[in-house]
Amino acid sequence: MADAGKQTMADANAKAGSQAARPLSPHLQIYKPEVNMVMSILHRITGSALYLGTLLLVWVLTAAATGPEYFAYVTGLLGTWPGLIVLFGYTWALLHHLVGGLRHFIWDSGHGFDLKTIDVLSWGTLAVSTLLTLAIWGYVLLSAGGADL
Numbered sequence: 001m002a003d004a005g006k007q008t009m010a011d012a013n014a015k016a017g018s019q020a021a022r023p024l025s026p027h028l029q030i031y032k033p034e035v036n037m038v039m040s041i042l043h044r045i046t047g048s049a050l051y052l053g054t055l056l057l058v059w060v061l062t063a064a065a066t067g068p069e070y071f072a073y074v075t076g077l078l079g080t081w082p083g084l085i086v087l088f089g090y091t092w093a094l095l096h097h098l099v100g101g102l103r104h105f106i107w108d109s110g111h112g113f114d115l116k117t118i119d120v121l122s123w124g125t126l127a128v129s130t131l132l133t134l135a136i137w138g139y140v141l142l143s144a145g146g147a148d149l
Contacts, residue, residue, distance in 0.1 A: 096129035
């Protein structure tokens with residue numbers, strides 16, 4: 001045995017009706033959040049959010065196929081401030097997931113595994129997705145499409 005009161009994995013023997021002593025899995029309390037860890041989590045979250053955004057897209061397309069009155073109703077809802085915030089979030093989720101996918105594509109090709117490049121790609125994913133989102137929404141709001149806002 002290692003210490004007087006402690007038992008190692010090698011020393012743990014399960015007896016009939018008892019649980020074997022097993023180590024706890026490391027969790028967020030143990031690991032310091034690194035940027036690549038946060039981007040990995042955000043990649044999964046944005047991937048899930050895209051399912052909900054796709055339902056919005058289906059709703060708009062269904063409204064367009066239903067008729068002009070219902071289409072005006074749906075686009076009117078999405079044109080409110082809460083609707084625009086949802087659409088802005090959907091745009092960012094889509095672009096963040098896209099850029100994160102490109103980052104993973106680079107890794108899948110066997111490149112970019114040194115720690116500095118991992119951090120640059122992770123921060124770059126956040127920066128590029130945010131800048132592209134702001135560029136798209138800036139264009140929409142400053143063009144004729146955003147004149148009603």
